[in-house]
Structure formats: structure tokens, C-alpha cells
Amino acid sequence: MTGAATFYVTTPIYYVNDKPHIGHAYTTLACDVIARFKRLDGFDVKFLTGTDEHGQKVEKSAEAAGLAPLELANRNSANFRELAGILGCSNDDFIRTTEDRHRIACQALWNELVKRGEIYLGAYEGWYSVRDEAFYGEDELIAGTGGTKLAPTGAPVEWVKEPSYFFRLSAWQDRLLKWYEEQPDCVGPASRRNEVMSFVKGGLQDLSVSRTSFKWGIPVPGDDAHIMYVWLDALTNYITAVGYPDTSGGYARYWPNVLHMVGKDIVRFHAVYWPAFLMAAGLAPPRRVFAHGWWTNEGQKISKSVGNVIDPLTLIETYGLDQVRYFMLREVPFGNDGDFSHRAMVNRMNGELANDYGNLAQRVLSMIAKNCGGTVPSPGPISDDDRELLDAGYGLLGRLREAIDRQLYHEALEAIWVVVRAGNGYVDRQAPWGLKKTDPARMATVLWVLAETIRLLALATQPFMPTSSGRMLDQLAVSADRRHYGCFDSVNALKAGTPLPAPQGVFPRFVEDAAAG
Ligand code: ME8
Numbered sequence: 001m002t003g004a005a006t007f008y009v010t011t012p013i014y015y016v017n018d019k020p021h022i023g024h025a026y027t028t029l030a031c032d033v034i035a036r037f038k039r040l041d042g043f044d045v046k047f048l049t050g051t052d053e054h055g056q057k058v059e060k061s062a063e064a065a066g067l068a069p070l071e072l073a074n075r076n077s078a079n080f081r082e083l084a085g086i087l088g089c090s091n092d093d094f095i096r097t098t099e100d101r102h103r104i105a106c107q108a109l110w111n112e113l114v115k116r117g118e119i120y121l122g123a124y125e126g127w128y129s130v131r132d133e134a135f136y137g138e139d140e141l142i143a144g145t146g147g148t149k150l151a152p153t154g155a156p157v158e159w160v161k162e163p164s165y166f167f168r169l170s171a172w173q174d175r176l177l178k179w180y181e182e183q184p185d186c187v188g189p190a191s192r193r194n195e196v197m198s199f200v201k202g203g204l205q206d207l208s209v210s211r212t213s214f215k216w217g218i219p220v221p222g223d224d225a226h227i228m229y230v231w232l233d234a235l236t237n238y239i240t241a242v243g244y245p246d247t248s249g250g251y252a253r254y255w256p257n258v259l260h261m262v263g264k265d266i267v268r269f270h271a272v273y274w275p276a277f278l279m280a281a282g283l284a285p286p287r288r289v290f291a292h293g294w295w296t297n298e299g300q301k302i303s304k305s306v307g308n309v310i311d312p313l314t315l316i317e318t319y320g321l322d323q324v325r326y327f328m329l330r331e332v333p334f335g336n337d338g339d340f341s342h343r344a345m346v347n348r349m350n351g352e353l354a355n356d357y358g359n360l361a362q363r364v365l366s367m368i369a370k371n372c373g374g375t376v377p378s379p380g381p382i383s384d385d386d387r388e389l390l391d392a393g394y395g396l397l398g399r400l401r402e403a404i405d406r407q408l409y410h411e412a413l414e415a416i417w418v419v420v421r422a423g424n425g426y427v428d429r430q431a432p433w434g435l436k437k438t439d440p441a442r443m444a445t446v447l448w449v450l451a452e453t454i455r456l457l458a459l460a461t462q463p464f465m466p467t468s469s470g471r472m473l474d475q476l477a478v479s480a481d482r483r484h485y486g487c488f489d490s491v492n493a494l495k496a497g498t499p500l501p502a503p504q505g506v507f508p509r510f511v512e513d514a515a516a517g
Contacts, residue, residue, distance in 0.1 A: 004044040008258040009035050011049040012266060013095065013237050016076035017061035020083045021302065022340060023263065023295055025312035026328055030292065030409065031261050032089040033329060036463035037404050039090075041485045046254050048241045049084055050095030051077040055230030056130045059216035069216045073098055086313060088321055088466055095241050097218075097233055106228060106236045107221045108245035109281055113167065114221075118280040124164035124208040131155035133230050134269075135208055153265070165210040165226060172276040173204045179275060179285060187271045188290045188407060189335040192264065196271045207273065235274045239283070256284035261407075267291040290407045293337035310340060319510060322465035323349045329409040329464060346510045356420050357457070358507030363427065364450040365475055365503035371436055376451060376477075377444035378496035386449045389426045390490070392419050393456035397488045400460060409464075416460045423453050451476060452494050459488055468506045475503055 035047035210226035217227030242250035275285035332338030403412035435443035458472035
């Protein structure tokens with residue numbers, strides 16, 4: 001792979017105070033799809049996920065659970081690692097902020113910032129939210145019940161007064177604004193970029209980057225009374241994993257061509273603080289931060305207190321892994337908020353997967369098995385109708401590249417389904433079952449055009465539904481080394497006479513009673 005263009009994609013590192021839920025699964029899946037797509041498209045990809053294990057929030061949760069912080073972290077980090085596996089994720093690395101490599105990177109970054117005069121010692125007095133691990137200005141707070149004050153997120157806040165090191169964030173306002181203007185793709189979608197820009201235009205305060213009132217974190221080099229602010233610690237994971245402070249190997253290879261995928265709740269940390277830390281240390285800011293929307297459950301905010309947290313494992317057991325992967329990225333325009341409902345899930349599963357895509361493949365493959373001796377049929381002259389369907393299939397890759405590069409997963413899937421529907425329309429028009437007696441040569445052509453279209457569809461759906469697409473490609477006898485996107489063309493079309501295995505349905509329907517029972 002040397003010489004291939006590189007692509008680095010990261011999930012947020014998740015807090016270990018809690019169990020993974022649908023929201024975490026969503027971000028990780030979105031990263032997996034893009035990582036798989038780019039690998040198939042010839043890129044040298046690195047896909048990173050992991051866990052954020054320090055800070056007051058984790059320390060408090062551990063205390064409440066009667067555990068040492070590291071014990072809680074070990075237990076819950078394992079849950080996130082396991083989830084990535086269960087989701088079929090192809091991550092190349094899983095980072096934990098309690099690892100030595102990470103402490104080394106954080107302390108090196110800190111020293112660099114100190115050396116450059118970007119960090120100074122002072123005292124912090126103001127509001128802090130442990131739940132958000134964030135400092136808030138008085139003007140940002142909202143009124144809670146009984147005269148209490150809350151963070152804009154609704155989280156409780158407390159007054160903190162302690163010695164603290166500060167990062168000169170205020171000095172980076174103009175350079176951040178220049179970055180947003182010169183690199184318009186650095187924050188997506190555009191609505192989030194606007195939000196971030198107006199926050200920065202509103203003026204930046206220096207940021208408190210150390211705490212002295214608790215211990216669970218990375219010590220500030222040379223001043224053990226302080227531990228680093230958990231967000232400075234956490235954000236650094238993205239360069240730890242490419243080998244920082246060594247800037248030759250992985251760092252030189254992958255940085256800064258990185259996409260940080262995050263939820264809209266943490267865009268400020270990624271699109272304001274992080275690029276400022278990096279630029280201040282003389283390092284390049286990330287290529288792109290994309291903030292997706294928020295999932296609700298049957299119209300309600302997902303929360304532990306409401307008791308409607310969706311466990312991704314239950315979803316997968318109920319509907320199937322590829323079905324869940326498809327649903328999550330198809331249901332909601334990526335970037336918008338979305339709602340999970342059983343009804344919507346079943347509609348997509350039975351309508352688009354089982355009926356439109358699964359039946360098309362199943363019908364065509366069974367006709368080939370019955371009427372063409374179980375081998376790829378031999379096409380004769382190609383008609384305009386044939387050409388139109390084939391061109392739609394071959395044209396798909398360009399559309400997918402465009403959509404995926406802008407994180408428009410729903411558009412990528414819609415482009416694929418335009419071809420699925422065109423394939424169904426073509427079968428109905430050409431009615432190959434009626435040609436068996438009247439014109440077997442034409443039947444063979446129609447079935448070949450359809451089989452070739454299914455090959456292209458299955459290549460296209462691989463990043464979204466790796467297992468099912470793989471099974472479809474198996475049924476078309478497409479070998480493992482011909483599933484990458486260099487084969488998305490007519491040169492690599494199915495060869496007549498290739499023996500095919502017995503067809504099997506790939507997308508089962510969801511049967512309501514079976515689930516209830
Ligand atoms: O914020 N809908 O970790 P976290 C969609 N440790 N996405 C959701 C979601 C929902 N209802 N709930 C959570 C942290 N997410 C920090 C990150 S990164 C250097 C440090 C997803 O465990 C979404 O990606 O609270 C969100 O940004 C992330 O989980 C927050 O995870």
C-alpha cells in the first residue's frame with residue numbers, strides 16, 4: 001500500500017462512566033462505513049476508536065460504584081471494545097487514555113505548549129460542569145428549578161476556585177477564524193461551521209487546562225499538584241495513535257489528513273479547542289470535523305432516567321447487524337437529528353432490504369440456477385434498455401465518492417437504491433421468465449445484465465452491509481480479490497460460464513409475531 005493516498009478517521013473516545021448505547025454505536029458505524037469505503041477505493045486507511053478514561057466524571061462514577069477509577073475504566077472500556085467487534089467494525093486501533101503511549105504524548109504536547117509560551121499559571125474561578133467536563137461563562141448558564149443554575153446542556157454546574165494553568169486560547173481567535181475561512185470544509189455540516197464561527201467571533205477566553213481538586217488524570221509535567229484538563233488529555237488521543245511525539249512514522253503518514261467524526265454535543269471541543277492546541281504546538285489542524293445529529297427513541301430524548309436507553313446489542317439481536325447498520329445510515333440525513341422507532345426499522349428492513357434489493361437478487365439468481373445451468377449466462381447483443389441499466393450501475397461509484405466525501409451517507413444509499421429500483425423496473429419490463437421458450441438467447445442477455453447489475457450493487461453496499469454484500473458476491477462467484485473499487489467497471493464484468501453456487505436469500509423479512517413471541 002505504500003504510495004497510496006492516506007485517510008485517517010476517528011470516533012470520539014467514549015467516556016467509561018457508562019455503558020455503550022445507540023448513540024455511540026451510530027458514530028462508530030458512520031466511521032466504519034467511510035473506513036471501509038476508502039479501503040475499497042484504494043486508500044491507505046487508519047480507523048481509530050477508543051475510550052476516554054480520566055477526569056472527575058469517571059472518578060465520581062467509580063466512587064459511586066465502589067471501584068477504583070482504573071477498575072471501572074477496565075470494565076467499561078472492554079464493553080466499548082466489544083461493541084466495536086459486535087458492530088462489525090474494522091478499526092485498526094483502540095486507544096485507552098490510561099495507556100503509557102498516551103501519557104507520553106500528552107506530556108510532550110504540554111511541554112511543547114509551555115515551551116512556546118502558550119500555557120501560563122493562574123487561578124480559575126468560575127462554573128464547571130462535571131457531567132459535560134466543561135467550563136461555562138455566567139452568560140451561558142440557564143435557569144434550573146428553585147433558582148439553581150444549569151449548563152446550556154441542562155447539566156448541573158458547580159463553582160470552582162483553584163489554581164490552574166491556562167492555555168492562551170484568546171490569542172487564537174483570529175487564526176481560528178482564518179482557518180474556517182480558508183478551509184471551508186474543515187467543519188461540517190455548514191450549519192455547524194456557522195455556529196462555531198459565531199462562537200469564536202463572540203470572543204474567546206483563555207482556557208483552564210489543569211485541575212488540582214482531584215487526582216484521576218495525567219499529571220502536569222513538573223507540577224504534580226495539577227492534572228491536565230480531561231479535554232486536553234482526551235483530544236490528544238488522535239495524535240497519540242499516530243505515534244506523537246514521534247512525528248516521523250504514522251504521524252507523517254496520516255496527519256493531518258484526518259476526519260474527526262463527532263456528535264453535535266462536542267463540536268466546540270473539536271472545532272475550536274483542538275485546532276487551537278495543535279496550531280499553538282506548531283502542528284497542523286485536522287482536515288475535517290463532522291458533527292452528526294442526535295438520536296431519540298420513539299420521539300423521546302434518550303436518557304437513563306427515562307429508562308429508554310437503546311442497547312445496540314438488543315437491536316442487533318432483534319433485527320440483524322447489517323439491517324441495523326443500513327437503517328441507521330439510511331433513515332436520517334446525516335447531520336440531522338433522528339428518531340429510532342421499531343416501525344421505521346421494520347419498514348426499511350422489509351421494504352428496501354427484503355423486497356427491493358433481496359428479492360431482486362433472489363429472483364435473478366434462482367432464474368439463473370434453473371435456466372442457465374447454474375453458470376453466469378452468456379450475453380448477446382445489448383439493447384438500449386440493457387445499456388441504460390448497466391450505465392446506471394457503472395456510474396454509481398462516482399456518485400458514492402461524492403456523497404461519502406461529504407459524509408452524506410443517506411445520499412449514497414439513495415443513489416444505490418435508484419439502481420435497485422431501476423433493476424426491478426427492468427425485470428418487470430423485460431420479463432425474462434417469459435423468454436425461456438420464445439427467445440432463450442435474449443433471456444440469457446437479460447439475466448446477465450441483471451447479474452452484472454447485482455454485482456455492482458453488492459460492491460456498492462459492502463461498506464454499509466459487509467456480511468450480506470459479501471454473501472451476495474459469493475453467490476456471483478466474485479473472488480475476494482475482485483471486490484475492491486478498481487473492479488467497479490465493465491472490464492471486470494461477470495464472465496459467462498462461471499459456475500455459481502446455489503442461491504440463498506440474503507435479506508430476511510422481519511416477522512412481527514416471531515419477535516413478540
Ligand atoms: O463526549 N445520538 O464521550 P461520550 C447520537 N469522552 N450520538 C450520540 C448520542 C445520541 N443520543 N449519545 C452519544 C465524550 N452519542 C468525550 C469525547 S473525544 C476526544 C472525547 C455519541 O461518551 C456522539 O458521537 O459522552 C457523541 O459526540 C459521543 O457519543 C459522546 O460520547
